[in-house]
Amino acid sequence: MLAVTKLFNESENMTAIPVSDTRTWLRSVAERRDRHAFEQLYGYFAPKIKGYMLRQGADDASADDLAQETMVQIWRKANHYDPQKAAVSTWVFRVARNLQIDRMRKLKFYEVALNTEASSTLENLQHNEQLEHRTDTDKLRKLIGELPEEQMEVVQLAFFEGLSHSEVSCRLSIPVGTVKSRLRLAFGKLKIGMGEKI
Amino acid sequence: MKINHHADDATIMAYAAGTVSEGFSLLLTAHMEVCSHCRERMSLASDLGGELLCEVEPARMSQEGLSNVLSAIEADIIDPVTPFKSPSASSDMASVLMEYVPRGLDELPWQRLMPGIRQYQLTGVESGNGSVRLLSISPGIRIPHHTHLGGELTLVIEGAYEDEIGHFKAGDLADLDASCNHQPVAVGNKPCICLIATDDKLRFTGLLSRMVQPLIGI
Ligand SMILES: [Zn+2]
Numbered sequence: 034m035l036a037v038t039k040l041f042n043e044s045e046n047m048t049a050i051p052v053s054d055t056r057t058w059l060r061s062v063a064e065r066r067d068r069h070a071f072e073q074l075y076g077y078f079a080p081k082i083k084g085y086m087l088r089q090g091a092d093d094a095s096a097d098d099l100a101q102e103t104m105v106q107i108w109r110k111a112n113h114y115d116p117q118k119a120a121v122s123t124w125v126f127r128v129a130r131n132l133q134i135d136r137m138r139k140l141k142f143y144e145v146a147l148n149t150e151a152s153s154t155l156e157n158l159q160h161n162e163q164l165e166h167r168t169d170t171d172k173l174r175k176l177i178g179e180l181p182e183e184q185m186e187v188v189q190l191a192f193f194e195g196l197s198h199s200e201v202s203c204r205l206s207i208p209v210g211t212v213k214s215r216l217r218l219a220f221g222k223l224k225i226g227m228g229e230k231i
Numbered sequence: 232m233k234i235n236h237h238a239d240d241a242t243i244m245a246y247a248a249g250t251v252s253e254g255f256s257l258l259l260t261a262h263m264e265v266c267s268h269c270r271e272r273m274s275l276a277s278d279l280g281g282e283l284l285c286e287v288e289p290a291r292m293s294q295e296g297l298s299n300v301l302s303a304i305e306a307d308i309i310d311p312v313t314p315f316k317s318p319s320a321s322s323d324m325a326s327v328l329m330e331y332v333p334r335g336l337d338e339l340p341w342q343r344l345m346p347g348i349r350q351y352q353l354t355g356v357e358s359g360n361g362s363v364r365l366l367s368i369s370p371g372i373r374i375p376h377h378t379h380l381g382g383e384l385t386l387v388i389e390g391a392y393e394d395e396i397g398h399f400k401a402g403d404l405a406d407l408d409a410s411c412n413h414q415p416v417a418v419g420n421k422p423c424i425c426l427i428a429t430d431d432k433l434r435f436t437g438l439l440s441r442m443v444q445p446l447i448g449i
Pocket of ligand 1: 234236237238262266267268269270404
């Protein structure tokens with residue numbers, strides 16, 4: 034166990050792990066309750082989740098606890114993950130975000146199931162790998178990278194620092210309307226770039 | 232269900248980022264149970280969150296982090312399965328609202344606000360300085376003039392209303408911000424029942440709003 038822990042500490046900053054690996058790990062966790070695959074997921078995601086919790090204003094110890102707790106939930110809920118509906122990172126983000134809202138903001142957070150076919154998830158994991166999200170995430174990452182700085186700034190304040198539109202407006206000393214229009218412009222670029230009719 | 236009015240992109244992004252109030256998340260969930268258009272945009276905004284998470288600066292986990300997590304999952308007696316709630320097909324009422332309106336709209340202890348307007352405040356939804364309430368507006372009745380200094384979401388549950396923006400019927404969502412100044416009027420032959428959530432960052436500072444607020448509370 035110690036050797037494994039050490040290995041992951043050293044690889045913490047390695048971010049170039051292919052998306053397909055995280056999906057394979059999560060699939061092994063869901064199907065076989067594979068501890069080794071889970072440790073790989075931990076090595077990849079736990080430091081990022083902790084980074085996210087720190088940005089949301091948690092102190093180091095709380096951020097560590099919240100990252101640990103998120104990983105426990107990932108283990109417990111792995112069989113709900115549906116690769117057809119979302120990338121692994123999307124699913125992990127939702128688990129981390131919901132925990133952050135519950136523990137740090139002490140609020141309930143209602144969310145519609147984006148994957149409505151939860152009962153068939155294991156089957157999907159086994160048979161629909163060709164419908165993987167790798168291309169989509171690569172494309173999305175590129176589009177995000179191309180967002181103008183002032184749009185990226187408001188996106189990051191919302192997603193990382195948990196600021197509402199009016200709080201972003203105060204932080205940047207710009208009108209709420211400007212915050213919203215920057216968000217709309219950014220989202221519009223992503224929608225068009227992803228070719229969605231939405 | 233054909234839905235014509237939706238959540239704004241900026242609202243969808245705030246929802247995905249998790250920065251909306253509890254009341255907003257309740258109302259948006261109720262809308263998305265019937266609206267695939269908003270659900271798809273929510274998926275994209277969540278993908279954005281996932282990508283941003285992948286790019287966040289990682290923070291070194293504590294030495295005992297992994298062993299803590301492994302001990303916790305080993306302590307699981309059986310693997311708990313917590314199924315996602317799936318939308319209910321048996322009722323017109325969004326399943327997320329059933330918790331608050333278990334016996335249907337007719338059985339609620341409606342409170343009369345003024346002739347033709349009744350309200351029911353949802354209890355147990357944390358909404359800070361804002362509120363989450365149901366309004367029942369009789370046909371032909373106009374809501375008194377009011378402005379929004381923060382955000383306000385309105386979801387039509389039954390019946391329909393019209394305002395300067397358009398015609399809103401069951402399932403439609405009005406996503407209004409401060410710049411909007413509207414006077415909805417219930418139309419059709421039965422009361423228009425709406426779920427209305429106001430932002431928890433809402434501040435009533437204007438004279439008009441201060442006068443209207445005690446009257447109607449929105
Ligand atoms: Zn919609």
